[in-house]
Amino acid sequence: MQKSETSRVAVAGLGAIGRKVAEALDRGIDGLVLAAVSAQNPDKHRSWLAGLAAPPQLLPIGQLADVADMVVECAPAALLRSIVAPFVMRGKTAIVLSAGALLENEDLIDLAKQNGGQIVVPSGALIGLDAVSAAATGNIHSVRMVTRKPVQGLAGAPYIVEHNIDIERITEPLKIFEGTARQAAKGFPANLNVAVALSLAGAGPDRTTLEIWADPSVTRNIHRVEVESDSARFSMWIENIPSENPRTGLITALSVIAYLRKLRAPLRVGT
Structure with missing residues (x-):
């Protein structure tokens, strides 16, 4: 071009x-x-x-x-x-x-x-993908992500429906999912694109582990990522202000x- x-x-x-x-x-x-x-x-x-x-x-x-x-x-x-x-x-x-x-x-x-x-x-909605991509040119040992979302930001997700989780009754932080990025993508297709982006940049969707917390005390989508590799050990934290769509950060x-x-x-x- x-x-x-x-x-x-x-x-x-x-x-x-x-x-x-x-x-x-x-x-x-x-x-x-x-x-x-x-x-x-x-x-x-x-x-x-x-x-x-x-x-x-x-x-x-x-x-x-x-x-x-x-x-x-x-x-x-x-x-x-x-x-x-x-x-x-x-x-x-x-x-x-x-x-x-x-x-x-x-x-x-x-x-x-x-x-x-x-x-x-x-x-x-994630930071540090440059660092993850750079680490992936060497050897990544582990990638772990913990996500906390306002309760309404998880409403309607297939995983929530399938497991009959009544999010309206959640009054304190509750871990509702733990698994791989691939599994999260199926259960939360409108919520966890960040986890898949992280996995594609780094260790892959089957070696990127994820926790999802429904947290009525937060008003922002919060992601914490920890990476262990042969070139660096680093962690990242971001709090995203939701857009008009509570599932998506500005x-x-x-x-x-x-x-x-x-x-x-x-x-x-x-x-």
Whole structure:
């Protein structure tokens, strides 16, 4: 891609994250233009889109790859494949926030490799993925993550429903899950994309262990990560302020915007 070219970006999903990414692109990011968006309920967003400086096309998911060079996936996990596949099979880029769904669609990585496409998983609501990636070039001994979330941030998760956990009755911190990142991705597809991103950067989804706590005393999504490797021993702690969607931190959208700005930045910091 020549630096003089403008890349067309599509945003799939106009929830709390998608809207912020679309607004940032509309305000202007060097070398990028917001070409199209897609939403499950198009009529709900028409007036908001009309208020943008340069309203993009509002298209079905299946048409986004026809008009854009890259897509930012901000949609429910079940839609991941239908969003990502058309882009990577054409040698284009898909920026994926539903990282957990990648574990159910790992063949998309092979599809991207075969066609010269790329799948990007941004840092999202986690810190330190650069350090984890660097450690993974050597030998990682263990990766452990402990997540504490406000009770309502876990409402409706398949694991909660399957195990008949009445979260409304939780009055003190309660550990509701312990297992691997792969298991967490299945049980909490809208809640634990951070754990999958961590696992993909480091030791893998079957060697990354996770605890999930429902904690009525907290108002933020809290993640603590501890990594042991042959090159370093380190820990990370982050408290994310929830967006309008209690399952998602405000910083998630900002991490996507930061990634997009890096694409043409004269100075890039971090791997």
